[in-house]
Amino acid sequence: MEVLLPRSLDEALTMKAERPEAIPLAGGTDVMVDMNFGRLRPPAIIDVSRLGELTSHREDNGKIYLGSGVTYATIVREMAAFKPLVQASRSVGSPQIRNRGTVGGNLGTASPAGDALPVLAAYDAEVVLRSRARGERSLPWQTFLVGPKKTAIAPDELIVGTSWRRVRGPGSFSKIGTRNAMVIAVAGLCLVVDEDQRRVRVALGSVGPVIIRASEAEENVSAALATAGSWDDPAKLLADQSIEEFAELVAAAARPLDDVRGTANYRRHGCKVLARRAISWALSERRMPSWL
């Protein structure tokens, strides 16, 4: 196996154009596991972990850009304003995995259990891809993630980053697993409240072949907040029944299977519990905003 060590993004894109079968390696926390288990034996690897162009994050005019090579540890350290992303990052693996693992790698693997992915879905993020021949293009997250472990990336492309519009409002990421750390989620949920668009957004992980947005639940609770007058005055409470209805609709959006980690019924129940908690946290945070 050849290991290619580009010194710049341009060089990496040239290598990928010339060797489309070469597998990019960022933190290696998925790639090396697959190689160790004999599931992956690529003829060549392109190590993108040393490319400075991929390891920065910035905000321009309310638009966030997160380089594909930014690690979970860096997100926890430097991106406190993005609470759901920090919560998801903090929940990934162990300190060693968070020091190496990247959001770009989570996107590249495209597992429905990837913890960063429900957050990107709730942010309505785009995935930024680049090739030497065609330059840069951005795909909405749901166009990029086409199936379990399948993405719309072209063979000569690299993931250079992801971007989203900053959302003003509270939010959270939480997940259920058999223990608190080093576990693949049985269900994961990200909820964000977009105060400017008067919309609640909810995305689910680990409960379907891909990341799922619970659109009907989003519509329903956003309308209930309008009816309660809560968008204008967060002190106006949402009826318990509306919260329950929201949780039910989130659970109904899940498309889980029975597997070794949990039954479909348990996962659906988990979504309901996560949804009820997430909306309750968000509503109490709206009454005492820490995100302003």
Ligand SMILES: Cc1cc2nc3c(=O)[nH]c(=O)nc-3n(C[C@H](O)[C@H](O)[C@H](O)COP(=O)(O)OP(=O)(O)OC[C@H]3O[C@@H](n4cnc5c(N)ncnc54)[C@H](O)[C@@H]3O)c2cc1C
């Ligand atoms: C012990 C352990 C615990 C874990 N716990 C969790 C967890 O709790 N939650 C979770 O979500 N994940 C977990 N993972 C999985 C893994 O850490 C994450 O998916 C991580 O985000 C992968 O990032 P990476 O940089 O290591 O990716 P890599 O392994 O380097 O790459 C992953 C995939 O992305 C592709 N890729 C990487 N960078 C690019 C790029 N720039 N352009 C194109 N393709 C690219 C690679 O070719 C490969 O297909 C765990 C893994 C281990 C070993």
